[in-house]
Amino acid sequence: MELVQDIYRQPLVNVKGVPLLKYIGEMVEPIQSFQAWPDDLLISTYPKSGTTWVAEIMEMIYQDGNLEKCQRAPTYERVPILELKWPGLSTETPAPRLIRTHLQLALLPQSFLDQKVKVIYVARNAKDVAVSYYNFYKMAKGHPEPGTWDNFLEKFMDGQVSFGSWYQHVQKWGELDGPINLLYLFYEDLKENRKREIRKILEFLGRSLSEEMVDHIVQHTSFKEMKKNPMANYTTIPIEIMDQNISPFMRKGVCWPGWVSGEGRVEAAARACPEPLGATCVGGLRPIFPSPGIVGDWKSVFTVAQNEHFDAHYAKKMAGCKLKFRWQL
Numbered sequence: 277m278e279l280v281q282d283i284y285r286q287p288l289v290n291v292k293g294v295p296l297l298k299y300i301g302e303m304v305e306p307i308q309s310f311q312a313w314p315d316d317l318l319i320s321t322y323p324k325s326g327t328t329w330v331a332e333i334m335e336m337i338y339q340d341g342n343l344e345k346c347q348r349a350p351t352y353e354r355v356p357i358l359e360l361k362w363p364g365l366s367t368e369t370p371a372p373r374l375i376r377t378h379l380q381l382a383l384l385p386q387s388f389l390d391q392k393v394k395v396i397y398v399a400r401n402a403k404d405v406a407v408s409y410y411n412f413y414k415m416a417k418g419h420p421e422p423g424t425w426d427n428f429l430e431k432f433m434d435g436q437v438s439f440g441s442w443y444q445h446v447q448k449w450g451e452l453d454g455p456i457n458l459l460y461l462f463y464e465d466l467k468e469n470r471k472r473e474i475r476k477i478l479e480f481l482g483r484s485l486s487e488e489m490v491d492h493i494v495q496h497t498s499f500k501e502m503k504k505n506p507m508a509n510y511t512t513i514p515i516e517i518m519d520q521n522i523s524p525f526m527r528k529g530v531c532w533p534g535w536v537s538g539e540g541r542v543e544a545a546a547r548a549c550p551e552p553l554g555a556t557c558v559g560g561l562r563p564i565f566p567s568p569g570i571v572g573d574w575k576s577v578f579t580v581a582q583n584e585h586f587d588a589h590y591a592k593k594m595a596g597c598k599l600k601f602r603w604q605l
């Protein structure tokens with residue numbers, strides 16, 4: 277349990293202006309000499325944006341839909357995280373390698389750019405990321421104490437959370453398109469139509485799969501399937517490091533219901549909702565009930581004041597940015 281003591285609720289360290297977990301900060305320098313191979317595939321995301329989801333989709337593609345092969349080891353071994361010491365990337369890993377990273381672009385080893393490695397970037401709307409990240413901070417003990425939701429949200433907006441600013445992350449990686457081959461995906465699009473997005477990935481990879489195989493991948497990578505798959509749901513990580521009793525990695529509607537108007541504006545962050553699902557309420561409001569892996573979960577957590585404050589700040593940080601995020605489907 278030495279590892280647990282080493283990482284337990286340690287403060288973040290600052291590496292070239294990016295706040296990082298201490299053990300990740302220590303890896304930034306050594307991985308700068310990492311040798312990427314031209315046929316590597318890098319999945320890049322800000323945390324809580326659907327990394328594990330796309331990793332599973334990619335594994336299914338690379339393993340020709342063979343479930344046995346995809347269940348040979350947990351996600352973090354099958355698709356290792358570049359900046360993690362354990363299990364770490366090995367030169368023994370046979371090509372073509374799938375690699376994940378949460379690093380800000382400025383901290384990425386140069387070799388990925390020199391080798392023009394293909395990158396799949398997955399972005400998710402900032403409000404759902406903030407809510408998901410807060411729950412993750414609570415259960416993943418390698419993070420500092422998250423404090424109250426209000427405090428955490430401020431830190432998130434200020435980029436003072438692990439891996440730094442969401443705003444910078446989604447924008448800077450987007451600018452990579454052109455110098456290297458980048459496919460920019462959105463969590464919300466995957467949620468809306470996974471089959472369409474898988475086809476986009478296949479085209480990007482220059483691969484083709486039968487209709488049946490694509491359907492098979494769609495089925496295996498549903499929230500329901502992944503939640504019960506021990507090789508995808510992180511239940512292989514000791515409870516001392518990730519306590520899924522506090523919040524499951526694949527959360528399941530753990531947030532409270534809220535109320536939303538027809539236009540999707542938050543009307544009140546009610547902490548209890550007496551109406552059945554789909555009911556229309558007085559004043560044109562309808563209750564929202566989070567379903568697993570949803571878009572728009574933030575509405576049940578943000579107060580009206582937090583939402584207004586966030587929107588004003590967002591408008592400034594994203595001014596001039598062409599990326600369009602969807603807050604709900």
Ligand code: A3P
Pocket residue numbers: 321322323324325326327328329404407408409411497498499500502525526527528568569570573
């Ligand atoms: P929530 O916490 O909102 O549920 P990451 O892998 O980047 O850490 O992202 C984790 C988020 O992706 C979690 O969001 C998790 O539930 C969601 N997720 C993982 N697999 C998913 C799937 N198959 N469908 C929808 N969401 C998924």
